[in-house]
Each structure stands twice: as C-alpha cells, then as structure tokens.
Amino acid sequence: MGKGAIKFIILIAVLTFVSLGFTSKKEANVLKNNIEIHNTTSKLVTVLPYGEATSEEAPIPYVGNKYLGFKEAVAFKESQGNYFVVNTFGYLGKYQFGRGTLEMIGIYNPQAFLQNPKLQEKAFEANASRNKWILRRDIKRSVGKRMNGILVTESGILAAAHLAGPGSVKKYLRSGGSQGFADAYGSTVRHYMKKFAGYDVSSIKADKKAKA
Template sequence: MESGGDYQIVNSLNYLGAYQFGEAALTDLGFVHYDGNAYDNNYSGGWTGKHGVRSASDFLRSRDAQDKAAFEWVDLLWSYAEIHNIDHFAWTEVGGSELTPSGMIAAMHLLGPGALAQYIASNGTADLRDPYGTPIVTYITTLADYEMPFAPVRPSS
C-alpha cells in the first residue's frame, strides 16, 4: 500500500522494500540479528544470510526474498493475533468496520498486534495512527478483502 509495489524503495523511517519491512519484523523473521533495539531501523545487528540476504541492499534487490518474507510474516502475524487473543474477533464489527483476517493482518503489520488489541478493546474509538498519521482503521478497511488461507472461515449468515 505504501510502497506502490516498489521493491527497492526505502521510506523516511528506513522501512525497506515493497512490503515496508522494519528491523523488528526482519528480526522476528530471522533476517536480522537483534541489536538491542529492534525499533530504530538501523539494522546494526547485522544480517543473517537468510534466503541469501546479507545486507539491506541485498534485501532491496531480491524480490524473491521480500516475497518469501511477506508470506512468512503473514503467518507470523496471525500467530501474534492468537497470542494476543484477538484472532476470534475476525468477522466481527468493531467501531463500525468489519474485522476481516486480511484487514487485521494489515493493521498488525503497520502498528503491531498490541495496537490492534487496543483498538478492539476500545470498540474502535482509540485514535491509533502510524507515524505518517494514517489511522489504523484505514488499513483495516482498505486491505479487508484479501484471502488468508490460514484464517478462520467467515460464519454463514
């Protein structure tokens, strides 16, 4: 959504590639070694070599590594939803918007599972935004209609 599909883009906060991965996500995925602060996006712990990626430049040049990271990340994010006990909110309405699995994944990717849990607990009244000011509900609704093969099936009406 933010990269325009550009695999080589780096934003002003040093998020990388087509899926705008930060250091914390890349650490969780095993691409980057933890350096004591996974949220500063300086990648100073070094790269692990996963999928042949040994630097930010390698990551940006590899569509394959970025796509593999994205698939792994979606599964990992859903496991975080389960850990935070918010997975069962899939297909429910919160704050006037339906929480689809893909919308939930989008919200967690941009703001984390804790933020999504906070949004749900507030019944959609918490004004949670990314560093550029985009509200969490924008991600929930804009990316709501993608199939997530691991996610719970929509209940029949």
Template sequence: MAKDLQGFLNALFASEGGGDSTIINKFGYVGKYQFGEDALMDLGYFNHDGKKHEKDGKFFQDWDGTWTGKDGATSLQVFRNNVAIQDKAGQAWVRRLCSMGRKYGAHAYIGQTIGGVLVTESGIIAAAHLKGYGTVTPKEGKYKTPAVMAFLKTGGAINATDAFGTSVGKYMAKFAGYALGCCEPVEVQQPWSYPFPPQGKTTALDGAAYIGLPALQGALSKADDGFFPIGASGLWHGGIHFDAGTGTVLNQTDGVRCIKDGEIVAYMVNRKYPEITFPKVQRSAAYSSGFTLVRHRIELPPNAEALFKAEAEKNAPKTCTPDNPSGGVAAAGAAGATTGAAAAAAQGTAKKDPPKTEAPKPRDPGMQMVFYSLYMHLLDFQGYEENPKRARPAYWDASNEFVVGERAKDTQEVPPPPVQAAAEAPAEVEEVGCDCGHGISSEANELLGFFPPETKEWDNVTSEELVHE
C-alpha cells in the same frame, strides 16, 4: 485482483511500496512491504545492534547490524534488489502476524463491526503490519502502546495512527476480505459479551465502559445502589448493581446481554412481582423470582492438539549438535525424512496402493466444554405490558418442550423413584405445592414459599426435558 494471499501482498505492495520494491522511506523502512529491523529480526533475516532507532533525535531504522544470509539476504542492498526474497519474507510475515493475532485474541473479534469496520482476518493482519498489536491488557484502563488490540477492545474508540497519519481502522477496512490461508482454519467462537453496551454502541464486547478509560469515567463508579462487594447499606451483597447511575454510561434500555451464545434450558416470568411482608416493621417489598438458564458449549478445532504441538515446537529453544551447529532443522533428515531411493520407492508404493479413506473419528470429549449461565431477578410480565415498546425476549415466541405451572398438561415420563420409609416426623400443616423451606421442618425454619402444583421433582427432570429449540 484475486482476493487471496498473493492478491493481499500485491495490494499491500501498492500501498506500502508505491510500486517500487527498492524504496527506503524517510523513516528507514525498506522494500515492497516496508519492513523495519524488528520485523526482519523476528523472521530471522537480520540482527540489529541493540541501539535506539534514532537519527537526528528522531525515530529511524538505521540498519546497523548483521544480516543472517537467510534466503540469500546477505545485506540491505541484496534484500532491496531481490523481489523473490522480499516476497518470501512477506509471506512469512503474514503467517507470523496471523499466529500472533490468535495468541493475543484478536481473531475472537472476526465478524464483528467495530468502529464502523467489519473485522476480518486479513484486515487484522494488515492493521498489525501497519501499527503492530500493541498493548494487549490495559492497566487502569490505559493502553501503553495503543494499536490493533486497543482498537478492538475499545470498540474503535482508540484508533491509533502511524507516522504518516494512517489509522488502524482505515487499514483494517482497506484490506478486509482476503482469503489468506495463512493459518489452519479455526471455527470462530462468538466473543464473550458484557451485560450492556455503552451508550451509542450496539455491541457489548469490551469492559472499557465499565472500568473507565483515561478520558472516560467508568459506569461502575457511577452506581447509586452500592459497589461490589458492598451495597449502599454497607452490607455484603456479592454482586454488581446496574441502576440509573450506570445507565448514564451504559445502554440498559434494550435488555441484558447473554454472556455467550447458547441454548435456553429453562426460564420463568412472573405475571406480577410477588411481594413479601415484614410483620415486625409493617413493610412489604416486591421481588422477582423470574430467571433464565442458558447452556453454552465451547469447542476447540479438531486439529487443536496438532496446532498447539506445532506452535510449541516452533517456539522451543533450538538445540545445537555437531551435525547441526546452527540449531536449525537440517539435521532432522536423518531421523525422520525419507530421501533418495527410499523416497522413490515410497512414491511407487503410494501410486500402486493408494491409502484408504478413513472414516472421520468421533470428536474427543476433552475438546469440548459445557457450562451454564443463570440470569435472575428479571422483569415481570406486567412491566412489558405497561411499556409496549420494550423489546421482548425472542425465546418467548419459540415452542416450549415443557411448561411447569398450574395449567401444565404434560406428565412425568420417567416414574419417580420409590419413596423410602421415613422416620416419624411431627405433623405439619398441609399445603398444596412443593415445600421450598430451608433446613428440615423439625427445626421450625421459616418457609420461603411453594412451587406451583404439579411441579416435577427437580431430581427427576433431565436437561433434555427442559430444552427447547
């Protein structure tokens, strides 16, 4: 069987209709693809009466309502007995589910393995046909209607089933890998990642483990060192702590995840944690000045503007006119369509003078966004030496364009700007390195420390000089 749209529909027919295109199951779902009232209403075939779908107190599609006559479907019997109409509805339904999936963010998970299932576009659409997308944004960790989005966002922990016991994950796996061509292709962006995956998981794509679910206490509620935005000391610290307490829920042993794929711009690793001494209390404390700076790019597809415009036009309210009382699109022919002799003439012209191939246009800068993420207080090198089993960052082994430090041999390619004559300042103690104090020296503010000798002035360092592959 071909792994295309028709192959997908054939497989869906075999699973849903059991080979009988006229079937109505015990819950009232009809035909090859087991459509319900709501689906055919979304597609414009049917208008139900607005009453609850119940029979003898149980859920049931009663088909009490009116048929619109779309594609010739004037009644339930006509729809059941006309395979061509059902196939048209099936193709339209796939496109509809595809559009909804992009709207709800389901396609961001394509390529990930969730709950043991490799997520594909056709798998998402099949699972949505089975159970719907359900609740997209949980409240207090609870999904009112768990379905496809709950499965994706909880790493497969919530795997809802239909009335026959078939699960979202099972359908997602069963119908994976079909090339549907139902939507304009969009470059799959790597999903946003949380700092750590839950215990027993390998991906960190969902926040459920952090905030908790009905049957799971969140990691943040287990933190020993304080809670955002107040630390254990009662003072503001403006961050979230990950410690031994959060480590009971999260896998923190393999290192922190980068928020999104990107390029390493610069990083620094302390040989050993530096220490600071507090003279008044005769106490010292270690701290980390290690960091990694990452540059990220997000790009919209080249045809994003056209896609957004088409989606807006599709969802725009219909306007009724005397020539178009139904509010459809038939009346648009007079405004823009070419018909009859004009169409023939246009075709003749096209055959004689084929259009020239245009060179690809440069990418619109407005379709791209560049941002940076900074990771601080990183482990010192001594910590890696003390635990040889600890995984080391892969970018340590990559070639470095520039290394800043006492042994650096590279030189400044761009000469520094001329130094302007400065006002006379009080004499200072001569130090080697770059003054990292805060405020002007005349105010006698405490120095924070010194950069290593030969450090370049930051204002003269371009991002290109710091990038390495």
C-alpha cells in the same frame, strides 16, 4: 550604528550559521541509513518523500480476493509495488519493512534484503504468519463484529498488523476500537482494516516461529 547594534548583528549571524550546520539526531539517523543503502545497493533505489508511500488517493489494483490479491494490495499501498524503495524513515522494499521486524523473522542484512525480491516475498509471508499466531484469539473473537463503523475481517486485521504491529492491533480490538494507532504518515489501524477487508487469507498459517 552603535557598537551594541553591531555586536547583536554579529551574534545573530553566528547563531544562524551554527543552526544550519546541524540536524536532529532522528534526521541524522535516517540520512545515515539511506546513505548506507545507496552506497551498498547495486540496483537503483528510490527514496520516498514524506507521504508518498501512503497516498490515500491512488486506487489499488485488484488481483483477486485470495492471498495473492491481498499481498499485492498491501504492497501497492506501501510502495506502489517497488522492491527497491526506501522511505524517509528508512523502511525498506515492496512491503516497507522496518529493521526491527526484519530481525524478528531472521533477516539481519537490510542492504541484501533490499536487493532480493524473493526474500522480500518470503518476509511478507513469514511476518503475516507470525502476526496471525499472535492475534489468533483476537481474530476468533472479533471477526464479524463492527468497530467504529468498520466490519472486522481477518484480512483487515492482518493488514493492520503489518502497518502497526500485532500489539497495537490487539489493543485496538480489545478496547472496542477506542485505542487507535496512526503511523508517521497518518495511516490508522481503522483505515487499514477497512481498506483490506474481505480477502481470503486462510492460506496464511499461524506460526509463532515463522522465519523468512
């Protein structure tokens, strides 16, 4: 074997070793977040692999068509109702909250949040109240209409806002459904509006300053 060939093999070996020793910045941040949670949580934490939290096949248990049924249906879709779960992108708890959303409703300690089911329930209600206030005009204008073959309901709008944020839902509604949104797992505003249609969420009060 010639000297040139030997140098080429050595170069390939070095590059392979270096590439295996690094992860992307995004992967590193997710890993860091999950390690922090595991090290500071006294309860067992399950880390959901990609796609598990939003399985399209799992049937959602029916617990009535009022607020309780609505929130439990959303919870089952997000985490199968597990308070102590973290997905691969660092979303937390039964309702899979991101840290930015938690801060908007007054929660600044995600590790403590993950260990506190009562706080998680308060967080869901506060976030729904805040989203209802932001989308109040769009709810009034859009409920009862059909977009992309889906009947628009208030519960569908609020579920979609939990998934995508109220801004994305507002764009979807005001564009007549032409400006869509899909999360990292492929769940869309349209899918959530269809899946969570028809619940009575009148007990959720619109509140601009809702806190958990």
